[in-house]
Amino acid sequence: MTNPVLIDVDALVDSMKEQLREIARKELGGYIGRLLADVNAFIVDAISDIRIWAIQLVAGQIDHMEFSFLIGGLSDRMTLHAISQTGAAIVTIQRIRNAVIDLIISSVIKVVLP
Amino acid sequence: MRKYVGIFFLFLVSCASIAPQDPVAIKNATDVRVEAEMLIDKATEPPEKHSQAISFLRLRAKQAYEYAKARNDNALSTRQWAIMIDEKRFLLGGFLFMWENKKQGFNRAFLDGVKKNVLGGLDEIIKLEKAKL
Numbered sequence: 742m743t744n745p746v747l748i749d750v751d752a753l754v755d756s757m758k759e760q761l762r763e764i765a766r767k768e769l770g771g772y773i774g775r776l777l778a779d780v781n782a783f784i785v786d787a788i789s790d791i792r793i794w795a796i797q798l799v800a801g802q803i804d805h806m807e808f809s810f811l812i813g814g815l816s817d818r819m820t821l822h823a824i825s826q827t828g829a830a831i832v833t834i835q836r837i838r839n840a841v842i843d844l845i846i847s848s849v850i851k852v853v854l855p
Numbered sequence: 856m857r858k859y860v861g862i863f864f865l866f867l868v869s870c871a872s873i874a875p876q877d878p879v880a881i882k883n884a885t886d887v888r889v890e891a892e893m894l895i896d897k898a899t900e901p902p903e904k905h906s907q908a909i910s911f912l913r914l915r916a917k918q919a920y921e922y923a924k925a926r927n928d929n930a931l932s933t934r935q936w937a938i939m940i941d942e943k944r945f946l947l948g949g950f951l952f953m954w955e956n957k958k959q960g961f962n963r964a965f966l967d968g969v970k971k972n973v974l975g976g977l978d979e980i981i982k983l984e985k986a987k988l
Contacts, residue, residue, distance in 0.1 A: 790968070790971060793968075794968055797964045797968075802962065802964040802965075803962070803964050803965045803968070807961070807965045807968075810945055810949070810950075810953065810965075810969075811945075811965070811968040811969070811972065813944070813945030813949070814945035814946055814949075814950075814968070814969065814972030814973070814976075815972060816945070817938055817944050817945050817946050817972070817976060818946070818972050818975045818976045818979070820938060821935050821938060821939070821976045821979035821980065822979050824931050824934055824935050824979070824983065825931075825935075825979045825980075825982050825983040825986070827931060828873055828931045828932075828983040828986060828987070829983075829986050831871050831872070831873045831931075832873060832986050832987060832988060834871055835872060835873065835988055836988065839988075
C-alpha cells in the first residue's frame, strides 16, 4: 500500500512566513496611511465649514435654525464618513483573507506537486 | 504554536464580510447626487414650484435605499442611505421636509451649506461602494 502524500505543516508555515509578513505590511500599512490622511482631511474641512457658518450666523446671512440644521448635517456627514471607514476596514480584511488563502493554496500545491 | 495564532486570527476576523461592488448601486447614488444638486440650487424659490421634482427625488432616494437594503451583506450602505433619506435628520430627507414645511425659499448662503452636507454625504455612499472588492 502506498503512503498518501504527507505534508510537513511546520515547514509549510515557515516557508510562508515572510510572504505573510509582506501581505500584512502591504495591506495594513497602506490602509493605515490612507485612513490617517482621510480623517485628517475630513477634520480640516469640517472645521472650515463650521467657521464659515459661524461667520454667516453672526452676519445675519443665516438664522439660528438654519445654523443648527447645518451643524446637524455636518454631524450626519461625519456618521456617513465613519461608516465608510468601517467598510474600508472590512474590505482590507477581505483583501488580506483572499491573499492568505491564495498563498496557502499555492504553497500546498507546490509541496504536493513539486 | 504562535505561528498558527496569527493565521487563526486572520481567519477569525475574516468572518466580517461586505457585499461586492455593484455598478447599479454606484449609478443610483450618482443619479441622486446630480438631481439633488440641481434641486437644492433651485430652493431659493418656494417648494410649490418644484413639488414634482421634490417627489421624484424623494422616490429616487427611497428606491436607492430599498435596493441597498435588498442586497446581502450590505448593512453599512443601507445604514448610510437610511440616514440620507431620514426626514428627522439633516441631510437630503431632512432638507426636503424642511423646505416643504417652510413653504418658501432659502437664501443662497444656507443652500451652499446644505449642498456641502448632502453632496458630501452622497460622496461617502459612493466612496464606500467603490471601495468594495
